[in-house]
Amino acid sequence: MPLKLSLKPNEKIVLNGAVVQNGDRRTTLLLQNKASVLREKDIMQLEEANTPVRRIYLPIMLMYLQGHETPEQYNEFALRMTEFMSVVHSPAILEECVNISREVMTGEYYKALSRCRKLMEYEAERLNMEGIEHVAPSVPEGAAASRNAA
Template sequence: MALKLSLKPNEKLILNGAVIANADRRATLIVHNKASILREKDIMKEEDVNSPAKRIYFPIMLMYMDGFQSKYYDEFALRMTEFMSVISTPEAIADCVKVSKDVMDKNFYKALVNCRKLIKFEAERMGQLES
């Protein structure tokens, strides 16, 4: 089954480690085989890793793009353990378990999707603390 991507003008994506930029018009790409693809909105730069949940997301993203390398997995495991040791919300704990299971099953894109829930949870909590 092919994956159809519609790209906005000047939108970037990473395809199997290669950064691809669209030109000045909307474009459609069709990918016919399995590939590691991240759209610009899903790419996190190292300088943007500024919270515990983002410290979980980043090594998952690197595993997805570069393969299951132990240095990325070790960082993920450390950060997930730290995060889980300070939360008690059942829904957040369940999301952590989903992310961990996805990583263990090497479903990295799914792990990224589920990790975004942790980033949202964290942002909501931080917002509540600032009020």
């Protein structure tokens, strides 16, 4: 079954590692085979990985775009997920973390990214409630290559 993408004017996507930008009109693309696709709104730049969940998202995104994981990316993901889970007390959020970890281990990176975006919503609520400011990112190894992806 093909994947149908409707692109807004000038919207960017990453398609199998290539940045593709739509023209000045709305366009629909049909992808006939499996491909790694991220919309511009889902692409995270290195400097945007400035919260615990965003630091989890970034290495997963890199694994997804590359189609596989490197030891550095997986180690960064595992470290950040362990740190996050050590301070979370909500059973539902911990379950989501386990699901994300399971999906990363089985190479289902896109599903893991989708779950991670839900965690970002939870995190944003918690950070706003506690008045915590976003902190400067620590840079995962191997992440610099994606810095200018979009």
